[in-house]
Amino acid sequence: MFSPGWAGPGKVERFExxxxxxxDAAFNLARWLTRNQQDAEDVVQEAYLRALSFFDSFRGGDGRAWLLTIVRNTCYTWLRKNRPPEASVLFDEELHSTGEETGNPETLALRNADRRLLEQVLEELPLEFREVLILRELEGLSxxxxxxxxxxxxxxxxxxxxRARQRxxxxxxxxxxxxxxxGL
Amino acid sequence: MGCNDAQELIHGYMDGELDLRSQLEIERHIEGCAACAAAYQVQQQVRSAIAHPALYCKAPAGLARQVDRALRRADRAGRPAFSRPPAPGPRPLLLWRFAGAAAALALAAAVVWMAVVLPRRSAEDLIARDVVASHVRSLMPGHLTDVPSSDQHTVKPWFNGKLDFSPPVKDLAAEGFPLVGGRLDYLAQTPVAVAVYRRRQHYINLFLWPEGRGGGAKSGPQIRQGYNLIHSTRAGMNFWAVSDLNLGELEEFLKRAAN
Incomplete structure (x- = not known):
């Protein structure tokens, strides 16, 4: 682009x-990481403010991954401050990793799986697993x-x-x- | 390849992230190993279950305004809302010394740009602007499609008698881009067909019109108002795709749509 930043609109306008x-992407990630609607709104607002102050380091291009990095870090800061620490994945894995088969297609019956159940399973995943799944399946990031x-x-x-999908x-x-x- | 490796690699395989060699190896392994083939099937189900749009948490209606207000407040306050100071730039004295030279250079560049590049680019630019404007308008309630259908055999014939060309509307559901419908539009002073597709919760507008009516010049991907915009020409047809989908997937889409 030719001579960026001259006589253009103000910084906030360019940023927005x-x-x-x-x-939506920012909120979706924050919502899944905090597991709470109101907390996600607060985190998103804070993340945008943070992003504005780092905007000079934004190199242009697809801003989504850049923004999501900031949203994620803001979430982690927020969780550390406001929530008791969640069980670490390593600990969790040692307890539960049996290395056995992950069920066969007939018994899984995902086609009819209750969406509520899936949501619950996702929400209960350790943070490190949840975030990669959300970024991959819902945001389609590489x-x-x-x-x-x-x-x-x-x-x-x-x-x-x-490991996240197997779980x-x-x-x-x-x-x-x-x-x-x-039920029977 | 052992089953342990395979159980992990099928994920890279499903996600299209493996190099060709590993891809072939995993395909061979799945063919010969019932356990891994079953795991692969299960994991694919898990994957498509999670990718369901119903699980995507969209931002609530008032949040954009709330964020906008907070940003403006922070901007007016004249300091970043967060405590970390901005990275130090070059020292002011040094900056001034180069300012003169930089200004002269910028001026020269501007003259060249306006004389040479601008006239050639402006037609292209107008189309890009129209395409984005139409995309934004289409996302307002009730403007997306004239003929809502996921069936290419409904959408494609719908254009008969409305245009003097037959737009190549493809079924890309298997590739993960289900068809949503079709729409008539008008841009760059020519009527065009629009096929609307979806990837997760992102809509993609694909504008189609014959080559030779403008919009065929070669130029790379653009970002306008936060939307990705790419185009190509194939078999005498212009293809312009616009979406808030990330560029990688949008390019994959266009490759398949225009193939």
Whole structure:
């Protein structure tokens, strides 16, 4: 682009033009990380303010990943301040990782899976798993983008996604069979 | 390849993130291993279940205004809302020394740009502007489609008698871009067909019109008002795609739509 920033609109206008279109993405991530509507609104507003103060370091291009990085960090800061620490993934994994099969297609019956149940399973996932799933499945970010948003190596993205999806499958399988038994 | 590796690699495979060699290896493994084939099937179901638009939490109606107000308040207050200071720039004295030279350079660049680049680009630019304006308008309630249908055999014939060309409307549901419908539009002083697709909760407007009526010049992806905008020409047809979808997926979309 030719000579950016001269005689153009003000900084806030340029900022909003570039980043307000990603408000849904910002909110979606914040909502899934905080698991609360009102908290997500607060975090998003704070993240946008933070983003405005870093706007000079924004290199242009697709602002979504840039903004989501800030939203994620704001969420983490907020969670540290306002919520008791969640169980760490490593601890959790050692307890639960059995390395066994993740259920077979017949018993999983995801087609009819209650969406409420899926939501619940996702909300109960450890934060590190939840965020990669949301960024991948709901935002469609590439591994490269997820790595930069979550501050992890690209190689880690795939293994984390694999474990996250396996866990979702296992949980859905366990709970839907439990519900079937309980319902009878 | 062992099953342990495969159980992880099927995820890179599903996500289209593997290099060609690993891709072939995992395909071969799945063919010969029932357990991994079953896991692959399960994981695909999990994946499509999570990617459901109903799980996407859209921002509530008032949030954009609330954020806008907070931003303006912070801007008026003249300091970033967060405590971290901005990165230090070059020292002012040094800056002044270069200011003169920079201004002269900028002026020269501006003259060249206005004399050479601008006239050539302006037609293209007008179309890009029209395309984005139409996209934004289409997203207002009730403006998206004239013929809402996910069936290409409904959408494509609908244009008969309304245009003097037959727009190539494709079914891309299998590629993850379900058709939403079709719409007539008018841009760059020519009537055009618009096929509307969806990727998750992002709408994609695909503008179609014959080559030779403007809009065929080659130029790269653009961002306007936060929307990604790309185009290509194929088989005598102009394809312009616009969406708030990320550029990578939009390019994938256009490649398939215009193929």
């Amino acid at each position: 033009q570039a980043l307000l279109p990603h408000l 591994y490269q983008e997820i790595a930069s948003v979550a501050g992890i190596r690209v190689g880690t993205v795939m293994s984390r996604l694999a 979702v499958a296992r949980q859905l399988h366990d709970r839907s069979s439990k519900e079937q038994k309980g």
